[in-house]
Amino acid sequence: MQFSDGSSEVELRLKLGDRDIPSTRDISVEAEESSLAIRIKHSGSPMTLMETSCLYEKIKPAETIWYLDEDELVVNLKKQDPDLKWPDIVESWESLTVGVLQLLKGTSIYLVGDSTEINQKISRELAVGLGYTPLSTKELLEACAKETIDSWVIADGSNAVAEAERAILESLSSHVRSVVATIGGQNGAAGRANNWQHLYAGFTVWLSQSEAKDEVSAKEEAKRHIRDGQAYSNAEVVVKLGGWDAAYSKSVAQASLSAIKRLILSDKKLPGKKGLYIRLGCRGDWPNIRPPGWDPSTGADASSPTL
Incomplete structure (x- = not known):
């Protein structure tokens, strides 16, 4: 199979080889917004040439065109977003690492959640895939303090650790192309709603260990966390984990990239807005960035419009 990305459409070319196809009626191309199935009848029996329920992005099914070109079946799919570059026909780990890297424009990623171990593991997976720098606030703090968290x-209490991590996050907020794993639970800054000022400098992903059994209950659980004032609900992306097995860390990382992709595609100005937030000093006014004269302590600014 050959894949090419055009300005407003993507093209697939599938070699049919020596298969005898007497009529185009023996070819079936079923396209939906996010799925594609291509089948032919060969020697009287149906044969699937390609089937996916996870195209890289959405298409316009009604504008799908296909035709035979000698020994190839050519399928043209019209993109819903003509400006988006497709690294591949399907959404996979490989295509996401390429595609999301382009969308991020250098913006860092912060991983939050109750488990420091999970945050660190997924951080390393994402960093390797994106070519970013993996950073762990736990490791940075332990190196500075020369003792374990x-x-x-035990010695100074969880408040002291959370405050120290907040200072680390402040220093990291100006960094680009990093994946930062934060400390989990109440020992960490991210577990406290008043410590998110510098986390907003990057895209935040909450790796949430969940008891939800399906998508509906997962959404209800997320709404409940927001109502309860759960600090992690400040995250822009939530990835629900129905358990944890390090062997599936790449799958979790892939789900994180997929969610980040959807977030940025919903507002392509977000990476630039993150950059502006950093340049103005990460004052805690995300997502409604105030003008340069804004004073976080008083709420006063030189002019009233938001940026």
């Missing part, structure tokens, strides 16, 4: 909590 657990012993630090």
